[in-house]
Amino acid sequence: MRITENANLKEYNSFGTSCIAQRLFHLKKETDVHEYQKHPDGYPKHKLLISGGSNILLGSQIKGSVAKIEWDGIFILEEYENHVLIQVSAGHSWHDFVIWAIDHEFGGIENLSLIPGHVGTAPIQNIGAYGVEAKDSIESVRYFNWNTGETEKISNKDCKFGYRTSIFKTIRRNNGVILSVNFQLTKNNHNYNTEYGAIREELKKYGLKKSLSNISKVVITIRNSKLPNPKLLGNAGSFFKNPVVGIDQLKILQKEYPKIPFYKQSNNQIKLSGAWLIEKSGWKGKSHKDAGMHNKQALVLVNHGNSTGEELWEFAKRVKRNVQKKFQIKLEPEVNLIEIEA
Numbered sequence: 001m002r003i004t005e006n007a008n009l010k011e012y013n014s015f016g017t018s019c020i021a022q023r024l025f026h027l028k029k030e031t032d033v034h035e036y037q038k039h040p041d042g043y044p045k046h047k048l049l050i051s052g053g054s055n056i057l058l059g060s061q062i063k064g065s066v067a068k069i070e071w072d073g074i075f076i077l078e079e080y081e082n083h084v085l086i087q088v089s090a091g092h093s094w095h096d097f098v099i100w101a102i103d104h105e106f107g108g109i110e111n112l113s114l115i116p117g118h119v120g121t122a123p124i125q126n127i128g129a130y131g132v133e134a135k136d137s138i139e140s141v142r143y144f145n146w147n148t149g150e151t152e153k154i155s156n157k158d159c160k161f162g163y164r165t166s167i168f169k170t171i172r173r174n175n176g177v178i179l180s181v182n183f184q185l186t187k188n189n190h191n192y193n194t195e196y197g198a199i200r201e202e203l204k205k206y207g208l209k210k211s212l213s214n215i216s217k218v219v220i221t222i223r224n225s226k227l228p229n230p231k232l233l234g235n236a237g238s239f240f241k242n243p244v245v246g247i248d249q250l251k252i253l254q255k256e257y258p259k260i261p262f263y264k265q266s267n268n269q270i271k272l273s274g275a276w277l278i279e280k281s282g283w284k285g286k287s288h289k290d291a292g293m294h295n296k297q298a299l300v301l302v303n304h305g306n307s308t309g310e311e312l313w314e315f316a317k318r319v320k321r322n323v324q325k326k327f328q329i330k331l332e333p334e335v336n337l338i339e340i341e342a
């Protein structure tokens with residue numbers, strides 16, 4: 001376990017904002033979590049766990065300790081005729097795991113290609129894209145509980161997954177560390193999901209048949225054409241969640257905006273497009289100093305250069321206020337605010 005004093009987390013977060021952490025602990029193996037917990041400057045002064053850093057907006061300073069999840073590995077636990085059970089360590093790159101699964105002809109996560117971040121964080125906000133969510137393949141989560149010092153196995157059902165949420169965002173928030181995630185993937189009879197977004201049209205356009213690798217390739221092409229690469233333009237993907245409203249609120253909105261896009265959810269709720277609301281409020285492509293909303297995807301907050309986390313949040317709050325004024329809808333951040341007052 002390596003420790004750095006006054007570490008700048010700029011290279012560890014996808015917004016590329018500067019943040020000086022009093023102490024940064026690099027947890028290289030799973031057992032380093034126990035060492036960190038016992039270290040007098042470790043868990044007793046704990047402020048933040050950081051993994052891939054692609055879903056956080058950091059304030060300029062963290063007075064305390066940050067633990068960085070760095071252990072990785074993929075292990076096949078059990079193999080059956082039709083499916084396989086795989087354990088993946090928390091610090092493993094999500095996209096590398098997806099590609100590994102496709103190379104082994106294991107299905108279920110191909111639509112989630114190219115999502116940045118690590119495997120251990122995938123259950124936290126139940127990452128999703130193109131009609132598929134991590135919850136569809138997660139069997140269970142291994143979790144180290146800070147309070148009890150015990151490692152627990154939390155079943156899919158007990159993770160209480162929902163749209164961009166899980167128990168790790170509610171009652172288990174900041175309560176422990178996800179050590180690894182178990183996935184159940186298909187070995188044959190794959191359930192290809194090509195209905196969402198432009199996947200089907202893209203497959204047709206290139207004359208590709210439905211397969212795990214072709215779906216992944218198409219998803220990668222679509223994502224690259226739409227979303228800014230954080231290595232070139234600081235961002236954390238969708239900054240706000242798509243708001244979910246009741247049918248009555250949709251009807252009120254439809255009177256004034258008959259073309260408002262909406263997606264019916266299974267529980268009689270309606271998901272609206274946050275990007276559409278932001279665009280109609282006039283914020284798509286707008287910026288102030290180095291903070292802005294992306295010109296192709298209005299839901300993505302971007303750092304054009306040297307914004308601080310606080311400046312980005314101030315800008316995002318202006319967008320949020322305007323959307324609320326125009327549509328009476330409150331946008332909630334999908335990204336985790338760290339040492340920034342919400």
Ligand SMILES: Cc1cc2nc3c(=O)[nH]c(=O)nc-3n(C[C@H](O)[C@H](O)[C@H](O)COP(=O)(O)OP(=O)(O)OC[C@H]3O[C@@H](n4cnc5c(N)ncnc54)[C@H](O)[C@@H]3O)c2cc1C
Nearest residue numbers: 049051052053054055116117118120121127128178236237
């Ligand atoms: C360009 C771009 C596109 C994106 N597209 C999508 C998308 O399509 N769908 C989607 O769902 N998301 C998307 N995201 C968001 C992001 O990639 C995911 O939320 C990802 O799972 C975050 O992983 P991370 O390892 O980077 O998390 P981090 O940002 O490192 O951490 C996120 C939170 O989890 C906590 N945490 C970190 N590790 C652990 C652990 N082991 N145990 C417990 N808590 C922990 C942190 O303290 C923090 O609060 C996108 C982001 C970017 C930059």
